[in-house]
Amino acid sequence: xxxxxxxxxxxxxxxxxxxxxxxVLCAFAIFVxxxxxxxxxxxxxxxxxxxxxxxxxxxxxxxxxxxxxxAPHGTHEPYLPLRNVSWLDIHRPDxxxxxxxxxxxxxxxxxxxxxxxxxxxxxxxxxxxxxxVQYRLLQRDIEIAGQRAISRAAISExxxxxxxxxLYWVIGLGLPLAVLLSGFGGYQMAGRAxxxxxxxxAQARAINAERLDARLPVVNRHDxxxxxxxxxxxxxxxxQRSFEELKRCSADASHELRTPLTIIRSVGEVGLGRHxxxxxxxxxxxxxxxxxxxxxxLIDSLLALSRVEGLQCPSDIKPVDLGALADDVAIKFGVxxxxxxxTLTLERTGPVSVxxxxxxxxxxxxxxxxxxxxxTPPGGRVHLRVDHTDSEAILEIADDGPGIAPENHKxxxxxxxxxxxxxxxxxxxxxxxxxxxxxxxxxxxxxxxxSSASQTGSVFRVVLPLAVxxxxxxxxxx
Amino acid sequence: xxxxxxxDEPKLAQALKQGLENEHYEVKVAATGEEGFFLVHAxxxxxxxxxxxxxxxxxxxxxxxxxxxGFSTPVLIVSARDTLEDRVRGLDAGADDYLIKPFAFxxxxxxxxxxxxxxxxxxxxxxxxxxxELDRVTHxxxxxxxxxxxxxxxxxxLEYLLLHLDRVVSREMLARDIWREVRxxxxxxxxxDVHMARLRKKVDGAAGHKLIHTLRGVGxxxxxxxx
Numbered sequence: 001x002x003x004x005x006x007x008x009x010x011x012x013x014x015x016x017x018x019x020x021x022x023x024v025l026c027a028f029a030i031f032v033x034x035x036x037x038x039x040x041x042x043x044x045x046x047x048x049x050x051x052x053x054x055x056x057x058x059x060x061x062x063x064x065x066x067x068x069x070x071a072p073h074g075t076h077e078p079y080l081p082l083r084n085v086s087w088l089d090i091h092r093p094d095x096x097x098x099x100x101x102x103x104x105x106x107x108x109x110x111x112x113x114x115x116x117x118x119x120x121x122x123x124x125x126x127x128x129x130x131x132x133v134q135y136r137l138l139q140r141d142i143e144i145a146g147q148r149a150i151s152r153a154a155i156s157e158x159x160x161x162x163x164x165x166x167l168y169w170v171i172g173l174g175l176p177l178a179v180l181l182s183g184f185g186g187y188q189m190a191g192r193a194x195x196x197x198x199x200x201x202a203q204a205r206a207i208n209a210e211r212l213d214a215r216l217p218v219v220n221r222h223d224x225x226x227x228x229x230x231x232x233x234x235x236x237x238x239x240q241r242s243f244e245e246l247k248r249c250s251a252d253a254s255h256e257l258r259t260p261l262t263i264i265r266s267v268g269e270v271g272l273g274r275h276x277x278x279x280x281x282x283x284x285x286x287x288x289x290x291x292x293x294x295x296x297x298l299i300d301s302l303l304a305l306s307r308v309e310g311l312q313c314p315s316d317i318k319p320v321d322l323g324a325l326a327d328d329v330a331i332k333f334g335v336x337x338x339x340x341x342x343t344l345t346l347e348r349t350g351p352v353s354v355x356x357x358x359x360x361x362x363x364x365x366x367x368x369x370x371x372x373x374x375x376t377p378p379g380g381r382v383h384l385r386v387d388h389t390d391s392e393a394i395l396e397i398a399d400d401g402p403g404i405a406p407e408n409h410k411x412x413x414x415x416x417x418x419x420x421x422x423x424x425x426x427x428x429x430x431x432x433x434x435x436x437x438x439x440x441x442x443x444x445x446x447x448x449x450x451s452s453a454s455q456t457g458s459v460f461r462v463v464l465p466l467a468v469x470x471x472x473x474x475x476x477x478x
Numbered sequence: 479x480x481x482x483x484x485x486d487e488p489k490l491a492q493a494l495k496q497g498l499e500n501e502h503y504e505v506k507v508a509a510t511g512e513e514g515f516f517l518v519h520a521x522x523x524x525x526x527x528x529x530x531x532x533x534x535x536x537x538x539x540x541x542x543x544x545x546x547x548g549f550s551t552p553v554l555i556v557s558a559r560d561t562l563e564d565r566v567r568g569l570d571a572g573a574d575d576y577l578i579k580p581f582a583f584x585x586x587x588x589x590x591x592x593x594x595x596x597x598x599x600x601x602x603x604x605x606x607x608x609x610x611e612l613d614r615v616t617h618x619x620x621x622x623x624x625x626x627x628x629x630x631x632x633x634x635x636l637e638y639l640l641l642h643l644d645r646v647v648s649r650e651m652l653a654r655d656i657w658r659e660v661r662x663x664x665x666x667x668x669x670x671d672v673h674m675a676r677l678r679k680k681v682d683g684a685a686g687h688k689l690i691h692t693l694r695g696v697g698x699x700x701x702x703x704x705x
Contacts, residue, residue: 282694289695296580297663303560304663332657335672359661370665429665436663 010190017186022179029171036167040160041136045124048138048153051085055151056142059090059098067092067147069099086135088153090142098149126157134161196225204232212240245415252416256298256430260291267291301432305415308439314357319467322393323348323386325358329365330384333373340378342400348386352393353467356444364440367433368397368460374429375401376457388466395462403452412450413438479594480504480522484514484537485529485556494527497583498590511535518544523551525593527586530557530568538571545572552593556581584646584697605640608702610681610689612640621681631656632677639690639700648697674698 007015060070069090089100124138135154142149200216207214215233220226271284330346337344354361365384372382380400387394404412411417418431441448446464481503485491488509495505506521508514511532518526530537541553555568558579565576574596575589605612609622612633619626619636628636634656639647653659653666678690691699699705 286694286696292580293695300663304661332666333669336668339672363661363664366664433665 010187010194013190013193014183014187017190018179018183021182021186022175025175025178029175033164033167033171037164040163044136044155044157044160045138048085048124048136048155051088052138052140052151052153055088055090055099055153056144059142059144059149061145061147065147067098067144067149085153086156088151090149090151093148093150127154133158200225200229200232207236212236212243249415253302256416257295260295260298263291264288264295298430298432301430301436305432305436305439308360308436308443311439311443313443313445314360314440316357316359317355318358319353319355320358320361322352322354322361322395322464324351325362326365326384326386326395329362329369333366333369336370336373337376337382340373340376340380342373342376342378342380342382344373344382344384346384346386348384352386352388354393354444354464355467356464357440360440361444364437364462365395365397367437368462371433372397372399372401372460375399377401380457391466393464393466395464396459398457398459400457403456404450404458406452409450409452413448479524480506481525481527481590482506482508482514482517482521482523483527484508484511484532484540485527486510486532487529493583494586497587501587503590509533511537511540515540515543518549518551525590526551526553527590528553528555528573530555530559530564538568541568541571541573552596554586554589554593556586582646582648582650582697584648585651587645588642588647588651602641605637605643607640607643607689607700608687609685610640612636621685624684626680628677628680631673632680635673635677636681636700639698642700644699644701646693646697646699651697 058070059067062068085101087101090098092098122140124136127135127137134157136157137152137154139150139152142151196219203216207216215236216229218226218229218233221230267284267287271281271288276284326346326348330344334344369382369384376382376399381398382400383396383398385394385396385398387396408417413434414431415435416431417434418429438448441462441464444464446462448460448462450458450460452458479502481498483491483494483498483505485494485507486509491507491509495507498505506517506523508517512535514526514528515535517523528537528541532540537555537557541555544551544553552574553572554575554577555573556577556579557564557568560578568576574593577585577589603614605614610619611621612619614637617633619628619633626636635652638652638656649667649670652670653664657666657669659666674690674692682688682690687702688704689700689702691701691705693699693705
């Protein structure tokens with residue numbers, strides 16, 4: 001774990017917040033500075049433009065055909081706006097002066113005025129006088145009645161620079177302060193937001209295997225923390241359910257194991273207690289051996305169940321023809337139906353190919369069919385059907401038995417569940433077959449369900465994903 | 479025929495010894511891997527029945543060591559470890575057969591016979607027990623000269639019973655050898671019972687003398703005398 005990841009979430013949130021805030025503030029400051037700078041320059045340029053235009057209106061042609069300064073009030077007084085510029089002059093192309101803003105207006109900047117140079121082209125540019133003062137200078141060619149003249153106007157940039165300086169100071173001092181404040185605020189906010197989190201942690205810590213019924217209090221189920229709490233509570237519910245199921249299962253298992261052991265024990269004890277003839281002893285020993293067989297079968301079934309429950313997918317995957325498999329099982333078990341006078345029919349079309357462990361799938365059909373035959377009365381009907389849709393293989397086993405009440409439709413797949421509890425000892429089996437069956441179907445990516453119209457038998461339906469045959473694959477590709 | 483049993487559970491060892499002695503084998507018991515290893519060096523045996531979980535030296539280890547030293551005595555492993563990998567490991571170490579606990583004694587006997595018989599060509603083509611005859615070539619069975627009308631499965635069953643004449647055949651052996659069912663959880667017992675009942679009706683139904691017997695909790699036996 002890096003040093004960064006090792007920090008508390010609160011610190012990490014605050015730091016991330018500070019970084020984000022600084023980036024945004026910097027970008028904003030740069031934007032403001034550039035914008036203000038541009039605005040000031042634009043304003044200066046605009047003012048120069050106006051001044052020059054006003055000055056040009058005062059030019060007249062004299063009798064000699066030369067451009068001269070004409071003051072409407074008979075003086076050299078300029079228009080008032082001309083006071084806005086630092087300095088303004090108009091020359092003839094030959095370098096002679098037509099007009100210059102009087103010295104009095106120029107606030108002692110005369111010494112700084114650069115001399116007129118004809119080579120200067122028109123335009124606006126910055127100049128620095130030998131005195132070190134920055135000016136913005138506008139130079140323009142004018143033509144009045146065929147006579148050319150060049151006007152120049154300049155405004156000191158001092159004021160604009162001062163304004164910019166103030167702006168830079170404000171940004172330079174304010175920005176770190178803002179970042180500092182946002183960091184502090186972010187740290188506080190992250191702390192506040194995380195308080196319920198620590199509370200949840202503490203409460204979740206208190207819930208353990210002994211106290212699985214406790215739940216976290218949900219404050220607001222619509223915000224993220226509420227969702228987290230609800231998710232946690234769901235998890236606890238599931239855990240509690242599986243713990244309870246596990247407890248019940250081990251209780252059931254020990255009960256089931258105890259029954260044959262008790263029988264072996266008492267039959268043995270009673271058998272020893274009295275003198276029997278040989279046939280009598282054979283009877284006693286036979287009884288004990290039968291129960292030993294029952295025990296073996298139970299242990300094998302429990303092992304089989306725990307093995308398939310440990311699997312996420314079948315370990316041995318091959319293409320399996322469900323129809324052929326059903327055929328095989330029907331032939332094998334048909335004899336049992338025959339013995340009970342039942343009709344066992346198999347309805348199937350062509351091959352229905354699924355992928356999986358053929359041994360386990362065989363087991364699925366056997367378990368369901370065995371149950372169907374067991375619970376169907378003599379003379380009844382058991383019908384097997386293998387079919388498929390576009391993507392799914394379907395195996396249906398319908399029987400004529402007493403049916404299963406809707407409230408038990410889910411329970412039949414639970415471990416150690418037997419439909420009629422009171423008869424549990426007369427109907428053989430441990431109630432593990434369907435639990436194994438369901439798990440096998442699940443690890444094959446399928447599902448199993450039972451439907452039952454009461455009194456008219458039940459239908460077990462296994463749906464498995466259809467294997468893609470090479471032919472289909474080609475068809476899809478083409 | 480001498481058999482060595484290497485098994486640390488005394489009751490099981492005793493039961494196996496008794497059972498095998500009843501079948502006229504000469505049996506020695508070793509309770510640990512070391513003792514077994516020593517006995518194999520000191521004496522000659524025709525077969526070793528070996529438990530895997532032993533105190534001291536592990537059964538598999540002892541077996542590998544023996545095979546390494548060049549002993550080729552057939553070995554039948556009996557173990558409670560029942561996964562495919564366990565079986566493969568046992569057979570890889572040099573075992574000739576692998577039997578999972580709990581087992582039916584009839585099964586042990588059948589495997590012992592098969593292992594001792596191994597290598598000898600004694601393919602029997604005609605079976606005879608009292609007035610019951612079965613011909614493997616013509617695929618015909620008769621009782622008292624009357625041809626029995628048997629299905630393929632019933633013929634196979636009768637053949638299996640005759641092959642194990644006078645010996646017990648367990649349901650598990652039948653499930654594995656006749657129905658070729660590998661998994662022990664498949665509820666085949668009822669199926670086997672039905673077929674057996676039908677076969678019995680055909681073989682013993684008309685005749686007064688019963689040949690097929692059921693041993694409760696054990697299995698079936700074809701024998702001229704009532705067991």
